[in-house]
Amino acid sequence: GAVVSQHPSWVICKSGTSVKIECRSLDFQATTMFWYRQFPKQSLMLMATSNEGSKATYEQGVEKDKFLINHASLTLSTLTVTSAHPEDSSFYICSATRIGGSNTEAFFGQGTRLTVV
Amino acid sequence: DAKTTQPTSMDCAEGRAANLPCNHSTISGNEYVYWYRQIHSQGPQYIIHGLKNNETNEMASLIITEDRKSSTLILPHATLRDTAVYYCIVRLNTNAGKSTFGDGTTLTVKP
Numbered sequence: 001g002a003v004v005s006q007h008p009s010w011v012i013c014k015s016g017t018s019v020k021i022e023c024r025s026l027d028f029q030a031t032t033m034f035w036y037r038q039f040p041k042q043s044l045m046l047m048a049t050s051n052e053g054s055k056a057t058y059e060q061g062v063e064k065d066k067f068l069i070n071h072a073s074l075t076l077s078t079l080t081v082t083s084a085h086p087e088d089s090s091f092y093i094c095s096a097t098r099i100g101g102s103n104t105e106a107f108f109g110q111g112t113r114l115t116v117v
Numbered sequence: 118d119a120k121t122t123q124p125t126s127m128d129c130a131e132g133r134a135a136n137l138p139c140n141h142s143t144i145s146g147n148e149y150v151y152w153y154r155q156i157h158s159q160g161p162q163y164i165i166h167g168l169k170n171n172e173t174n175e176m177a178s179l180i181i182t183e184d185r186k187s188s189t190l191i192l193p194h195a196t197l198r199d200t201a202v203y204y205c206i207v208r209l210n211t212n213a214g215k216s217t218f219g220d221g222t223t224l225t226v227k228p
Contacts, residue, residue: 006160043220044155046216049215091158095160096214105166106153106161106214106215107214108162108163109160110159113158
């Protein structure tokens with residue numbers, strides 16, 4: 001089956017620093033990847049849609065200058081949390097659909113737990 | 118995406134069938150029913166999806182009512198490893214990576 005991998009799985013950073021999270025489709029190409037955020041005991045919330053070679057589309061209420069998304073290739077999208085603060089501590093998850101596939105299945109990464117101290 | 122309603126939590130005995138209901142009374146004709154699950158501290162995992170016919174795969178069965186206003190996910194022989202939050206999502210059959218997740222049902226499989 002298709003595999004989506006995130007790196008790192010967890011990260012602790014100091015307040016004010018930036019953190020980059022990678023999302024890779026290991027065995028397929030994806031023109032579109034999606035980034036979600038999940039706070040404790042809450043459901044996943046879509047943050048943005050990442051399109052290869054173009055600007056990301058952000059959901060309402062998500063600051064595009066704070067959450068920088070780059071989708072430089074068909075297998076890699078990155079999310080950078082800039083000037084992180086404790087309230088950004090969350091579980092960040094990406095997903096991707098496969099080019100040439102049925103477009104009906106979404107493959108999710110294992111998630112990245114960010115803790116800002 | 119059409120709104121879905123799921124029970125907050127359910128228990129199931131190990132080895133028994135787990136039947137997870139989902140109401141989606143506002144589903145439109147071209148929307149599919151998708152099920153995902155999320156085991157604690159992991160990313161969601163695709164389980165199954167369907168339009169109007171019942172579906173079965175190696176993980177589960179999906180029963181959709183004739184009027185398509187509700188569905189049931191069936192795990193035929195639940196194991197402790199099936200303990201997870203199960204999400205029922207109704208959406209178009211495009212851009213499957215973009216989904217609106219509700220609160221889901223927390224299924225606890227007990228020995």
